[in-house]
C-alpha cells in the first residue's frame with residue numbers, strides 16, 4: 001500500500017481529492033488530517049468515512065506531536081490544509097499566518113525526518129501572483145500577493161520551496177486558479193450565490209462586477225495533482241488553470257439563469273478591499289505533461305448548480321443553523 005497523507009481533507013478540494021484518490025488508486029491508503037474548522041466538515045466525507053483505505057484524524061497541522069508522526073510515516077504528502085477565504089483574511093489575518101505559514105512549517109520540518117518520502121505537494125494558489133492586468137502568469141513570474149490570505153500562501157509556497165533547495169525535501173508547489181464543484185463552503189461566490197438564489201435572497205456583487213477569475217473544475221484539479229504526484233519534478237512550480245476567465249457579473253447572470261431566477265436578485269455592494277482585478281494562469285508547462293482540463297465550464301457550472309439544488313441536506317444546516325456562519329455573513333454583508 002502507498003501511504004498518502006492528505007491535510008485539510010475535510011474541506012472542499014481536499015474532500016474531493018480524497019474521494020478521487022480512493023476511487024482511482026486501489027493501492028493507496030489515505031490518512032486525512034483535518035482540524036475541522038468551520039470549513040472542514042465530516043459531511044464532506046460521508047461516503048468515504050467508513051472506507052478501510054481511509055483513516056480520518058481530527059487534529060491540527062500546527063501540532064507537531066500529532067502531525068509529525070503522520071508525515072514521517074507517509075510516502076506522499078498532499079498539503080491542502082489552510083485558512084482560505086480572502087474576506088475573512090481582511091477581517092482577521094492572524095489565523096491565516098498561523099495555519100498557512102506555521103502549519104506548513106511544522107509539516108515541512110517533519111518531512112525532513114522522513115527519508116522515504118517521495119513527494120510533498122504544497123498546494124499554493126494563483127493569488128500569489130497578485131492582480132494580472134494583462135497576459136498570463138507563468139511559474140517564474142514575481143510573486144506580488146495583495147491580501148493577507150495571498151501573502152500567507154506566498155510565504156508557505158516559498159518556505160516549501162526552500163525546504164527542497166536547502167534540505168532536499170521532495171517538494172513540488174502547485175498554483176491553481178478558482179475551483180468550483182460540489183462541497184464548496186457557502187461563503188465563496190458560486191455556492192453563496194446559488195444557495196441565496198434558491199431562497200430568493202439577493203446576491204451581493206462586489207464593486208462593478210468586472211473582476212475576472214479563471215474557473216477550474218475541482219476534479220480537473222484532482223487529475224492534475226495526480227499527474228504531478230507521479231511525474232512532477234522536485235523543486236518545480238506548476239500552474240493549474242481552467243482556461244475559463246469570466247467576469248463576476250457574467251458568472252452571476254449565468255448562475256441566476258441556471259437557478260431559474262432573474263437578474264433582479266443582483267445587489268451591487270461595496271467592493272472588497274484591495275480586490276484583485278484579474279487572475280490568469282499560463283498552463284503550458286502542465287499541458288506539456290499531457291494534462292488538459294476535461295470539464296467544459298458551461299457544463300460544469302450547470303452541474304454544480306444542480307448539485308446544490310439536489311443537496312440541500314448539505315448546505316441548509318450551515319446557512320440556517322450555524323451561528324458562526326450567520327455571524328460571519330452579518331459581519332461581511334450587514335443585516336438582511
Ligand code: NAD
Nearest residue numbers: 008010011012013035036037039040060061081082178179
Ligand atoms: P477549505 O477552506 O474548503 O478547506 C480547508 C480545510 O483545511 C478544512 O477542512 C479545514 O478544517 C482544514 N484546516 C484548516 N486549518 C487547519 C489546521 N490548522 N489543521 C488541520 N486542518 C486545517 O479550502 P479549499 O478551498 O478546499 O482549499 C484547499 C487548499 O487549496 C488551500 O490550501 C487553498 O489555499 C488552496 N486553493 C484553493 C483554491 C480554491 O479555489 N478553493 C484555489 C487554489 C488553491
Ligand code: DAU
Nearest residue numbers: 084085086125126127177178187188189204205206211248
Ligand atoms: O484564485 C484562487 C483563490 O480563489 C483561492 O486561493 C481561494 O482560496 C479561494 O477562496 C478563491 O479566492 P477568491 O477571492 O477569488 O474567491 P471568492 O469566491 O471569495 O470570490 C470570487 C470573486 O467573486 C472575487 O472577485 C470576489 C467576488 N465576490 C465574492 C463574494 C464572496 C463577490 O462579488 N461577492 C461575494 O459575495
